[in-house]
Amino acid sequence: MSNIDLAYYPGCTLSSTAREIDEALHQVCKRLDINLSALPDWNCCGSSSIHAVRPQLAVSLAARNLFQAQSTGRDLMVMCAGCANRLRVASNQLRSDDTSRRVNREILGDVLDQDLRVHHLMDLLPGRLKERPYRNALKQPLAGLRYVPYYGCLLAAPPELKTYPRLHGSMESVMAWLGAEALQWGYQAKCCGAFLSVARPDIVAPMVTDIMDKAISAGAECVVTACAMCQLNLELRSPAHLRLPVFSVVELLACGMGSADLPRWFKRHLIDPLPLFKSKRFTI
Structure with missing residues (x-):
């Protein structure tokens, strides 16, 4: 058993109308030795309508958060389903689409490597709860x-x-x-x-x-x-x-x-x- 160290993207919802979910998340992660370090200067992921109206802007909004996470050397954890979806879509596009890579390199001065993963908490929980130290939690x-x-x-x-x-x-x-x-x-x-x-x-x-x-x-x-x-x-x-x-x-x-x-x-x-x-x- 070892600690899991992750960068954390709270997003707009868990920072406002769903603060109780954010609090519960941190309590659960602390109990399961999942260490979360919030991105220091995160921004909206481009959820809701932006990706339909301005697709490239939506990628850039998500990319700025992905680049922050990449600079920490940790994978990124998200609890909001909408944020997870937009960040993952942007991650895929930044790896596979030359135009998106070029645009965001010019705007944000960075490119996404192949190692960064975007996790939703539910990716991690079932396996973690089965590990011996947490069976009696x-x-x-x-x-x-x-x-x-x-x-x-x-x-x-x-x-x-x-x-x-x-x-x-x-x-x-x-x-x-x-x-x-x-x-x-x-x-x-x-x-x-x-x-x-x-x-x-x-x-x-x-x-x-x-x-x-x-x-x-x-x-x-x-x-x-x-x-x-x-x-x-x-x-x-x-x-x-x-x-x-x-x-x-x-x-x-x-x-x-x-x-x-x-x-x-x-x-x-x-x-x-x-x-x-x-x-x-x-x-x-």
Whole structure:
């Protein structure tokens, strides 16, 4: 067993509306001897609409962060699904597209080598939890919690990212370590509407309604996701008669490892998870 040293890109969401996920992430990583060093001068990865309107600008925004990580000599870790997607796409383009390499060398004065990897936390967790020093890290089992895993579309890697590991099954592995019960359903990669939630809630609301309806039909008591944008959309756009608590997997993992911060984190949720925790007699 050895420490894992990684550069860390928090991104806009985990630095603002999802600060509780960032806190939980750091607690979990510290417990698992994953050392995170935040990029000192990170910027927006170019998520949402920039890559559709100005593709080369989107690559340059991501490239600036990649070059910072490269200068540390460490791989880069990201928790946000959207950030992971954009940084990985840019990484591939900077390696394979001569125009992108030339443009960003002129703008940013650097080129990307072949060694830098962009990790999502879920790449690392299942294997890490199986290592001997961490097998007994569970302080608060979540036995009996029935959930559906929701990866969303951004963690369902497109063909251009086939060199990165598929994440499907990773949340189930982590939640099994916690003692929770995964339920079968067919919506784990269905899009929640992502950033359309701001501009076109009329489109997103029916999409979220469908997802939550299927989760309840499957018998779930909650939804567990690894994407902060998905968590926000599912809570914000679900109708009053189809409201289930939505957790970030890293929140529940921190809970299982004995974090005392859940009451404060849960206050930031738009759907109160406390009644569910009380009904299951989980300690927080």
